[in-house]
Amino acid sequence: MSRKLAFTKMQGLGNDFVMIDAVRQPIQLTEDQVRYLADRHFGVGCDQLLVVEPAQTPGVDFRYRIFNADGGEVEQCGNGARCFARFVFEQGLTDKREIRVETKKGIIAPRLEADGNVTVDMGVPVLNPADVPFVSDSDAYVQPLDVAGTSVAITAVSMGNPHAVQVVADVDTAPVAEQGPLIEHHPRFPARVNAGFLQVVDEHRVRLRVFERGAGETLACGTGACAAVVAGILRGLVASPVAVETRGGELTIAWNGVGTPVLMTGPAVTVFSGELTLP
Numbered sequence: 196m197s198r199k200l201a202f203t204k205m206q207g208l209g210n211d212f213v214m215i216d217a218v219r220q221p222i223q224l225t226e227d228q229v230r231y232l233a234d235r236h237f238g239v240g241c242d243q244l245l246v247v248e249p250a251q252t253p254g255v256d257f258r259y260r261i262f263n264a265d266g267g268e269v270e271q272c273g274n275g276a277r278c279f280a281r282f283v284f285e286q287g288l289t290d291k292r293e294i295r296v297e298t299k300k301g302i303i304a305p306r307l308e309a310d311g312n313v314t315v316d317m318g319v320p321v322l323n324p325a326d327v328p329f330v331s332d333s334d335a336y337v338q339p340l341d342v343a344g345t346s347v348a349i350t351a352v353s354m355g356n357p358h359a360v361q362v363v364a365d366v367d368t369a370p371v372a373e374q375g376p377l378i379e380h381h382p383r384f385p386a387r388v389n390a391g392f393l394q395v396v397d398e399h400r401v402r403l404r405v406f407e408r409g410a411g412e413t414l415a416c417g418t419g420a421c422a423a424v425v426a427g428i429l430r431g432l433v434a435s436p437v438a439v440e441t442r443g444g445e446l447t448i449a450w451n452g453v454g455t456p457v458l459m460t461g462p463a464v465t466v467f468s469g470e471l472t473l474p
């Protein structure tokens with residue numbers, strides 16, 4: 196049965212989202228409907244679709260669900276978390292500037308700053324390979340990964356969602372398109388993985404490209420930036436705070452080391468709102 200759906204298009208550093216208010220407009224989308232909405236030719240177009248629902252846990256303001264453009268539901272999205280906070284505030288779903296929101300992998304806490312940026316406590320990064328998940332009998336922070344015959348030194352980090360971060364000399368010439376899909380589907384990452392390519396500029400500045408699981412290379416990946424800074428600090432290459440340059444703009448990531456949460460600060464922008472008829 197076809198039905199009308201109100202949506203808002205948002206972006207964080209060019210990582211773009213279709214936001215659905217499922218508090219006032221309860222809905223369960225099928226994978227096909229997510230793919231249709233995300234389609235840049237037949238639908239609205241986005242890297243991820245974000246659905247805001249009522250909270251299911253006491254003391255939490257909302258539940259927020261994340262779907263990649265390929266239709267799959269995933270655990271976490273950093274740029275999306277900032278857009279989520281701006282969305283619920285602008286839509287009048289809350290008047291709080293500090294929000295607690297449950298995701299598939301725990302509670303995160305975005306805060307709308309006075310300067311228009313949003314800071315998100317993205318939680319404590321997970322480094323134990325089995326929990327990333329990454330198949331390995333070692334818990335070393337740097338491990339070799341065979342990518343079609345090339346040995347790549349990666350750091351496996353989960354920010355709720357899995358990341359494999361490698362250090363490159365220059366992101367502009369890094370083999371993102373070639374290696375990205377191979378790393379995403381590598382058998383040692385049973386839940387697939389986001390593939391990060393990190394260039395260190397100096398102790399407090401890096402450049403980053405991410406080939407995202409379920410979406411391909413995006414202009415920026417918030418959890419990718421968190422994972423890359425964690426990997427860079429663990430490898431002794433950078434020190435907190437770190438400015439992360441992406442193709443869509445800049446994020447600031449702060450991390451005080453193992454067992455502490457990662458803080459991400461950056462923009463979140465509303466582009467337009469609309470209504471469509473779902474097939």
Ligand SMILES: N[C@@H](CCC[C@H](N)C(=O)O)C(=O)O
Nearest residue numbers: 272273274356408416417418
């Ligand atoms: N763009 C996001 C990450 C979205 C989910 C990711 N593709 C995954 O499958 O884990 C971000 O800003 O973090």
